[in-house]
Each structure stands twice: as C-alpha cells, then as structure tokens.
Amino acid sequence: MADNERIEILGVPVDFIDRDRAVEKFERSFPEPGVTMIVTPNSEIVQRASKEPELCSLIGKADIIIPDGIGLVYASKIIGRPLKERVTGIDFLETIVAYLEKNGKSIYFFGSKPGVAEKAAENIRKKYPQLKVAGCHDGYFKPEEEAGIVGEINDSGADFLCVALGAPKQEKFIYDHRNELRVHGAIGVGGSLDVWAGTLKRAPEFYQKHGLEWLYRLIQEPTRIKRMSALPVFMLRVIAGGRRK
C-alpha cells in the first residue's frame, strides 16, 4: 500500500492508507517546512462534505486524510478499493505524541471546555512523561479572539498543534491560519481531549474491536441520534453509486 494514494468516497478524498503508512507519512512530512495538516474524517463528515463543496475541497487540501471510522472502511469495500483498517483520530494523536516525545518536540492543546485540555495534557504526560506541553487553551472563544489565540500558539513555540473544536470547525481553523501558524503540524481531533481528560469514556475494547464505537458513543450521548441518523443514508448513497444525491 503506497502512502500517497487517495480514493474518493461520495466524491470526497480519503487517503488509501493503513495505520503504519499514515505514521510513515507523518514522520516524513512533519520536518518539512509549512504546516502538515492532518484531518480525520468519519462517515458523518464525508457525508456532509459530499454536499458542501467548500468542506470537500478543504479536506482535499490536507496533507494526510485519515479514514477514521468503520463506515468508511465498509464504503471503501463497496467501491472496490478496500481500506485495510480504520485509523482512529485518538490513536493517531497518541502516535504523534509518542513521536514528539521521542524527538523532544512540543505540543499545544487547543479546544474543548475550560480545564479539559490541561487535564488531558496532565493525563497523557503520565504515559509520556518527557512530552513537552507548550500550552493549552479552551475551545470557547469569540471570533474576534481567534487572532489572539493564533498569537498565543505561536508565542508558545509549539512544534505541533492539536485542535479539538469538533468537525469541521477545527479543520477550518487549521486551514484558515495555516500560513500564520508557526507549528510544523496540526490535527483536528474532535472529542479526543475529553477522552484523555476522562470527561468522556472511550468505548470498551469489545465495541472498538467490532466497529461499534459509534453505538457506545450513542449510549453515552443520546442527543447524537440526529447526527447519526445520517449514517444509513451515507451507506445507501455509497451502494447506490456514489455521487448521486
């Protein structure tokens, strides 16, 4: 499996990649000049991007597009370009953290409710004690505060930026500021900081193994039912041949 190949699901690009290739791609791209932009779309985001050309094009501009979700793996099988596995954003983030720790690089945690990023940083440092945390900032801000936050991230001297604002807000933030940000890489991670902080439980292994993390999440956050009801529609559209709406 080469690491620079992309497939299209409902017209939305996704890297034709497995976990190991994604890590290799990151390690090659991170030291290069500019911000290595990593997005981790699941089927919900792909479904949305298939109807929002701007979001679709933003995803396509990322350096690494990780297939984060069992729905994308099923969809890839249906279109005859089977992805080997899904690569969850939270697992990939941990791989990045391990890389940063090993290489003496620092990370900035931006997003989630006040206190969550700090708690997530504290907890992940129990596992990666040498990890340098350049700073933290919560994800609730007014539009006029955005430029100041970019300034804070830059002033912290962080090498890598983790953005947890939910999709597609986090992807837009990274993309909109990619030319001002002085970090070497940035990833949008949804609720990962909540999981690391312990405010949201990750699905037990049984659910993870059987591709049922979405079900566990639904049990924890029943209000997601409306968002998740898009998923059967997503699968049907893939089966029906993709681009037709």
Ligand code: UDP
């Ligand atoms: N969030 C935030 N600012 C906002 C909206 C959301 O920091 O204006 C955070 C929220 O606290 C949570 C994460 O973004 O930690 C959203 O996670 P979720 O898993 O719902 O993201 P999605 O599934 O939409 O990618």
